[in-house]
Amino acid sequence: MSVRFPEVNTPATLVDRQRLQRNIDAMAEYARAHELRLRPHAKTHKIVEITRIQLQAGAVGLSVATLGEAKVFVESGVEDIFVAYPVWASQEQAAELLRLANKARLSIGADSVEAIHNLAQRIPEQRERIGILIEVNSGHNRSGRMPPDVVPVAQAVVDAGFSFRGVFTFPGHSYGPDQAKPAVSDEEQALASAKEALVAAGIPTEVLSGGSSPTATLMHGGVVTEMRPGVYVFGDAQQLELDRIGWDDIALTILTTVVSRDDGSSGSTRRIVVDAGSKVMGGDRPAWTTGFGRVMGEPDARITALSEHHGTIIWPEEQDLPEIGSRLQVIPNHVCVAVNLVDYLYVTDGNEPLEKWQVAARGLNC
Amino acid sequence: MSVRFPEVNTPATLVDRQRLQRNIDAMAEYARAHELRLRPHAKTHKIVEITRIQLQAGAVGLSVATLGEAKVFVESGVEDIFVAYPVWASQEQAAELLRLANKARLSIGADSVEAIHNLAQRIPEQRERIGILIEVNSGHNRSGRMPPDVVPVAQAVVDAGFSFRGVFTFPGHSYGPDQAKPAVSDEEQALASAKEALVAAGIPTEVLSGGSSPTATLMHGGVVTEMRPGVYVFGDAQQLELDRIGWDDIALTILTTVVSRDDGSSGSTRRIVVDAGSKVMGGDRPAWTTGFGRVMGEPDARITALSEHHGTIIWPEEQDLPEIGSRLQVIPNHVCVAVNLVDYLYVTDGNEPLEKWQVAARGLNC
Numbered sequence: 001m002s003v004r005f006p007e008v009n010t011p012a013t014l015v016d017r018q019r020l021q022r023n024i025d026a027m028a029e030y031a032r033a034h035e036l037r038l039r040p041h042a043k044t045h046k047i048v049e050i051t052r053i054q055l056q057a058g059a060v061g062l063s064v065a066t067l068g069e070a071k072v073f074v075e076s077g078v079e080d081i082f083v084a085y086p087v088w089a090s091q092e093q094a095a096e097l098l099r100l101a102n103k104a105r106l107s108i109g110a111d112s113v114e115a116i117h118n119l120a121q122r123i124p125e126q127r128e129r130i131g132i133l134i135e136v137n138s139g140h141n142r143s144g145r146m147p148p149d150v151v152p153v154a155q156a157v158v159d160a161g162f163s164f165r166g167v168f169t170f171p172g173h174s175y176g177p178d179q180a181k182p183a184v185s186d187e188e189q190a191l192a193s194a195k196e197a198l199v200a201a202g203i204p205t206e207v208l209s210g211g212s213s214p215t216a217t218l219m220h221g222g223v224v225t226e227m228r229p230g231v232y233v234f235g236d237a238q239q240l241e242l243d244r245i246g247w248d249d250i251a252l253t254i255l256t257t258v259v260s261r262d263d264g265s266s267g268s269t270r271r272i273v274v275d276a277g278s279k280v281m282g283g284d285r286p287a288w289t290t291g292f293g294r295v296m297g298e299p300d301a302r303i304t305a306l307s308e309h310h311g312t313i314i315w316p317e318e319q320d321l322p323e324i325g326s327r328l329q330v331i332p333n334h335v336c337v338a339v340n341l342v343d344y345l346y347v348t349d350g351n352e353p354l355e356k357w358q359v360a361a362r363g364l365n366c
Numbered sequence: 367m368s369v370r371f372p373e374v375n376t377p378a379t380l381v382d383r384q385r386l387q388r389n390i391d392a393m394a395e396y397a398r399a400h401e402l403r404l405r406p407h408a409k410t411h412k413i414v415e416i417t418r419i420q421l422q423a424g425a426v427g428l429s430v431a432t433l434g435e436a437k438v439f440v441e442s443g444v445e446d447i448f449v450a451y452p453v454w455a456s457q458e459q460a461a462e463l464l465r466l467a468n469k470a471r472l473s474i475g476a477d478s479v480e481a482i483h484n485l486a487q488r489i490p491e492q493r494e495r496i497g498i499l500i501e502v503n504s505g506h507n508r509s510g511r512m513p514p515d516v517v518p519v520a521q522a523v524v525d526a527g528f529s530f531r532g533v534f535t536f537p538g539h540s541y542g543p544d545q546a547k548p549a550v551s552d553e554e555q556a557l558a559s560a561k562e563a564l565v566a567a568g569i570p571t572e573v574l575s576g577g578s579s580p581t582a583t584l585m586h587g588g589v590v591t592e593m594r595p596g597v598y599v600f601g602d603a604q605q606l607e608l609d610r611i612g613w614d615d616i617a618l619t620i621l622t623t624v625v626s627r628d629d630g631s632s633g634s635t636r637r638i639v640v641d642a643g644s645k646v647m648g649g650d651r652p653a654w655t656t657g658f659g660r661v662m663g664e665p666d667a668r669i670t671a672l673s674e675h676h677g678t679i680i681w682p683e684e685q686d687l688p689e690i691g692s693r694l695q696v697i698p699n700h701v702c703v704a705v706n707l708v709d710y711l712y713v714t715d716g717n718e719p720l721e722k723w724q725v726a727a728r729g730l731n732c
Contacts, residue, residue: 006456009456009458009459009732010732011731011732012732043674043675065674065675066675085625085675086625086626086639087625088623088624088625088641088690088691090372090375092375093375111626112626112627112690114689114690114691115625115690115691118691135626137628137634141634141635141637141678142626142639142671142673142676142678143625143626143639143676144626145632146632146633146634149632172673257454258454259451259452259453259454259481259509260452260477260478260501260508260509260510261478262503266511266512266514266515267512268503268507268512269507271507273452273508273509275454275731275732278648278649278650278703279703279706279729279731280731282644282649283644283648283649283650283651283700283703284644284649285649285651305508307508307538308409308431308702308703309409309431309432309451309731310508310509312507312508323480324454324478324480324481325454325480325481325484334649336674337644337645337649337674340645340707341706341707341729341731342729342731343729363645363707363708363709365377365641365645365646365675365707365708366375366376366377366378366641
């Protein structure tokens with residue numbers, strides 16, 4: 001029995017360096033071809049080395065989800081960062097925001113007049129250092145305002161003396177079978193309609209920022225000026241099952257050992273159990289997925305259950321069950337949560353581990 | 367607007383010290399009353415300070431899920447640890463196992479002859495230092511052997527010269543409405559039947575170890591000798607919705623800020639969005655739950671969606687929507703995965719943070 005990557009204990013999260021580069025280059029090329037500025041979402045990987053590859057390939061800056069993530073990347077030398085989130089800052093966070101805005105071009109999201117007033121109360125001066133984009137609800141019905149309702153929030157930004165930079169949206173309703181194309185239309189219409197309302201109110205609007213991983217390579221450019229995909233660097237089982245990527249695009253897998261095996265001869269279910277559970281794969285399991293992830297190279301295997309340290313896999317009837325002690329590579333459903341569960345990724349050339357990259361912004365939820 | 371715990375940025379994971387102590391004492395008392403040895407599962411909390419409280423209350427030792435967790439707790443001074451998992455050890459892990467077994471009474475789980483042979487190959491001497499319990503499948507159909515099939519595995523343990531210590535099971539099929547009581551019967555029958563087969567084969571069997579959080583306080587003692595509950599220290603939304611605990615037993619909550627609010631007047635859904643998403647709550651969402659967690663003190667609020675940094679909450683129609691910037695405490699569905707997402711818990715007396723406890727074994731998946 002050959003054991004893949006014998007020098008690494010399992011479960012271990014692996015990145016294929018060549019596929020990573022190919023994914024990053026392809027998205028940069030798509031953005032260039034469609035005159036979209038690419039601002040990748042770094043919450044997916046949280047890794048300084050990967051931001052450098054993205055910026056080198058032509059990204060204009062980064063998107064992040066939290067001030068903690070912004071801090072890590074500003075301190076690593078990134079010069080332009082957008083916190084794509086409706087930030088509600090404490091006094092300590094407001095001071096940190098201003099400090100970072102004096103080291104890099106920094107923008108944050110907002111979707112309420114109250115959040116602008118809160119920020120203004122905590123930041124008495126140098127407000128112009130802080131860029132603000134207003135979030136538009138384009139159909140995902142999470143945060144964000146309906147398009148005409150962005151005007152009073154933008155007006156509060158202008159009145160307070162912060163730098164109004166534009167509008168953004170996350171068309172998260174693209175996550176579902178055949179939902180990506182309609183979500184692109186929703187996004188374009190919502191952003192265009194928000195801009196129209198702002199211009200009518202006398203507020204010039206530069207940035208129209210959108211995009212999600214399912215919609216990224218369906219965006220047209222023209223109306224939208226900027227895209228913020230995240231997952232594309234690694235790919236994951238969700239993107240695969242939404243037919244947005246192919247098996248060869250998967251750059252991140254979890255190396256796992258078969259720790260239990262039941263051939264079904266005692267009347268129980270024929271199955272294997274691997275040591276990749278929800279504490280390394282993440283627990284995301286939308287109803288439209290086939291299971292809790294996929295098995296690399298085994299399209300008919302099904303991950304039917306995840307406990308914290310157990311993944312239960314039903315193997316195709318016509319194939320031999322893997323031996324106990326053998327190793328597989330499994331693909332998490334949602335790579336952003338999987339990366340957040342480990343301190344390091346093992347970078348490989350497909351055959352052996354070359355180096356370890358630290359997940360520098362791991363767990364920085366605020 | 368009053369802000370709870372203003373000195374803490376959100377999201378933050380809080381533990382109520384008094385409730386924690388009450389939960390630990392109550393389980394210790396139950397175990398004593400039923401003549402069960404209590405070996406709490408430390409994968410739930412991964413915190414040295416909490417193991418000390420558990421041991422002081424009468425726990426006989428700890429259960430853990432991985433060798434990495436075992437190492438942290440052996441080095442903190444715990445003298446008796448059971449890795450309740452079918453361990454498949456690499457050479458490095460086998461050496462580590464033996465090292466730990468020379469510092470504490472250490473046992474591991476196994477459910478295959480192959481795993482015993484693998485271990486024997488890697489550990490040529492001092493095998494008697496390592497205790498082994500065979501895992502029984504009592505109906506959860508994850509790892510473990512059907513009761514009669516434990517005999518050849520136990521025989522391999524005896525033949526190799528490891529210390530055979532007994533059998534264990536995890537009745538995880540207790541996680542479902544009205545499933546706890548039947549799962550207790552399954553567990554007792556499976557363990558008794560495995561023991562019977564072992565004794566008939568001339569293998570004396572001391573430990574019969576069982577338990578899960580839903581079944582723990584339904585166990586009878588007598589047949590089963592040991593229990594390994596984990597979640598009981600904190601409680602969580604799953605245990606609440608399974609009617610295994612009450613609201614006042616919840617010792618762990620996530621402090622979160624309302625970052626977005628939509629009163630529904632623009633035709634969208636009336637909702638709030640908080641900054642506790644799946645990267646702090648965990649993504650577990652079994653079909654029988656009401657949502658992705660609960661809101662403390664608001665039994666009719668529903669957490670209908672979690673993104674990584676957004677929790678969407680539908681508020682009862684008849685109640686005023688919380689203001690933007692106000693703070694709530696939310697309860698994760700599955701506390702074991704939630705604790706694994708943070709470096710520290712804030713320990714409180716219900717009113718203010720008293721100290722921080724490090725999640726010392728965080729992320730130690732192998």
